[in-house]
Structure formats: C-alpha cells, structure tokens
Amino acid sequence: MPSVAKYRAESISPDDACKSFTNPETIPLHLPSALPMDMVSTIPSNFIHIETRLRILQADDSLDDLKRYLRVTMGLWDYKHANVGTSQWSGTHMFITIKTFEEKVNRCAERYRAARLVLSVLDPGGTWAVCLQELKTTDCNVSSTSRTDPEASEGRHTLSWIWLAACPVGTESGGGENVQKEIDRSKSQNSPHWSIGLKV
Secondary structure (H helix, E strand, C coil), rough: CHHHHHHHHHCCHHHHHHHHCHHHHCCCCHHHHHHHHHHHCCCCHHHHHHHHHHHHHHHHHHHHHHHHHHHHHHHHHHHHHCCCCCHHHHHHHHHHHHHHHHHHHHHHHHHHHHHHHHHHHHHHCCCHHHHCCCCCCHCCCCCCCCCCCCCCCCCCCCHHHHHCCCCCCCCCCCHHHHHHHHHHHHHHEEEHHHHHHHHH
C-alpha cells in the first residue's frame, strides 16, 4: 500500500527487521486497520474495502464455527444426562470432552469480537452491523440443565440473536450432519470400550 513503506521504516527498528527475516510469520501485515488514523485517510478506498470484506468473512466464519461448537456442546450435555450414569470415570471424561468444546467456543468468540472491532473502525455503522451484532457472554452460554429437571422448559428460553440472524455472506457451513459426527466421535472417545481398545 502507498505510504506503508515509509511508515514501516519509521516504526520498525533494525533489530526487529532482522528478526522478521528469521521468522517471516512474525512480520506485521500493516493492514489499514493497524495503521494510525492519520494514515488511513491517505490510503485508497479499495484497500479499505478489501480488508472490510476480509473482516466480514472472518466474523461470519467465526460465528458459524461458534454455533456449530455450541450445538455439539449442547448435544454432549443431553447425552450425558440421558446416558451417562453415576460412574466417576465416565462422568469425568465426559466433563473433559465438554470442556474442550467450551474452549473452542471461547476461541471462536474471541475471533468474532476481534473482527467486529476492526469493522467498527473501518466501516462504522455499515450494513454488516445488522447481522454481526455485539456478542455478549450470555450469547455463548450452554444450558447444562438436566432433561429431568421440571424447571427446564423450552418455552422459558429466549433465543440469542446468533440463532436468528441471517449470515451477511454465504451460509452456515457444516450443518446438522457434521455436528452429529462431532457428537458421535466425542461419545465414542468417552466409551470404556474405546479406551480399552487403545491399550491393546
């Protein structure tokens, strides 16, 4: 991009430049969102448009992944309550599996928030804001209420916007088939027979 070469020369020390050649993956990309605001105004609008599209796709993909992992986590909770008994071994391993997917949910949420923050700088008030809304912690919560709990009424639940918003670009990837595969694989890995098979 124009004027980035001068900015890079002024902002990077010779020592950092040498490290960049050794570890090219650490070289900063200097996208428009990473530049000072006084420089952004000098950049051609098509560069800003390119990064805006990139960030919309990043947020969209992160939201799709987040919903997929939430579905898997909810499926594992349902399976645990319906099929896993009082066995400490089975219960512990199921909790570990669920925790793994909850961490994936958190990582997806972080990527989404990072992309949305950049969009709010590059294109404040753009049309993307209609579908890519603010992601709150409560939007990522998974109910672990047992099916046998009389208070667990579906009619009392309020859907988060993430389940109602239409994707601005493309459609959700994976679908129910991939979610079911994730659940089945996780259930098989928590089976005592699967563990015994590994030891043989």
